[in-house]
Amino acid sequence: MSEVGLSIGETVPDVRESLVREDGQTEETRLSELVAERPVLLNFYTMDFSPDCVSEWCEFRDFDWFASGDTVQVVGASKSGERMHRKFISRFDLGFPLFADADLRLAEAFGVRYKAFGISDRSRRSCFLVDEEMTVRYKWVGEHWLDPTRDTPSVGEIHDAIVEEFGPGETETFGF
Numbered sequence: 649m650s651e652v653g654l655s656i657g658e659t660v661p662d663v664r665e666s667l668v669r670e671d672g673q674t675e676e677t678r679l680s681e682l683v684a685e686r687p688v689l690l691n692f693y694t695m696d697f698s699p700d701c702v703s704e705w706c707e708f709r710d711f712d713w714f715a716s717g718d719t720v721q722v723v724g725a726s727k728s729g730e731r732m733h734r735k736f737i738s739r740f741d742l743g744f745p746l747f748a749d750a751d752l753r754l755a756e757a758f759g760v761r762y763k764a765f766g767i768s769d770r771s772r773r774s775c776f777l778v779d780e781e782m783t784v785r786y787k788w789v790g791e792h793w794l795d796p797t798r799d800t801p802s803v804g805e806i807h808d809a810i811v812e813e814f815g816p817g818e819t820e821t822f823g824f
Contacts, residue, residue, distance in 0.1 A: 653759040653774055653789045660782045661757040665725075666748040668733035674748075680782060687720045687779045687814065689806065692760055692771040696728040696736035696746075719814045720777065725749045727770055760789065775806060777813065785813045 654660060660679060667677035682688050725747035728736065733746040747754055755761040755771035764770050777786035786809040 652762075652772060653787055654776065654784050656784050656787055658784050660776070660778050660784060662782065663754045663757045665754050666730055667723075667745050668730050668737065668748060669745045670737055670743055672734045672737070674730050674734075677747075679754075679778070682721065682723060683778055683780050683782060685721065686718060687777060687785070687810075689720050689722045689810070690758070690776045690778060691722065691724050692749075692755055692758070692774045692776075693724060693726050694770055694773065695726050696732045720810055723747065725754050725771065727752060777806075777809060779813075786810070 662678050662680045664676055664678045666674055667682075668674050679688070679690075722744045723746070724742075724744055726733075727750055728746075728748065729750055730748045733748055736742070737744075737746065749755055749771065752761045752769055752771060758774070758776060760772040760774045761769060762772050773790035775786075775788045776784050779785050786806070788806065
């Protein structure tokens, strides 16, 4: 099997899609606009409200991201539309914006678009850490033999990769 997805060290195409922010506001946003603020951990998932995606995003939500300071920003991307993203963010109190990649252009740009069961186009579950230069610094791609949406990334492994690439960052000490 050939390698799936952009490789570490490759430059990411500057795709523009609708981004639903945590407050429900939506705006057309280029990936370059996000990485200009700070590196992005872009997490591709199947669709809002599927049981495996709920579990994955709740794990991201519950992970102690403040221990990483403001080193990176977590951003999701799925085939779900803006309206569904708003409901998903609200229902699970997610603190991350989500790209509405309905046409899968973002997934295509990252090389993770595929046909599930040979029938339906979607994005392969994957994570890419993209730096300010639009370069892939870390990647994880699901490899389940039948349905690559069943694999889920290890949040701890992702955190370790972020620390390895960018250092521990500014952490909150809460006055201690």
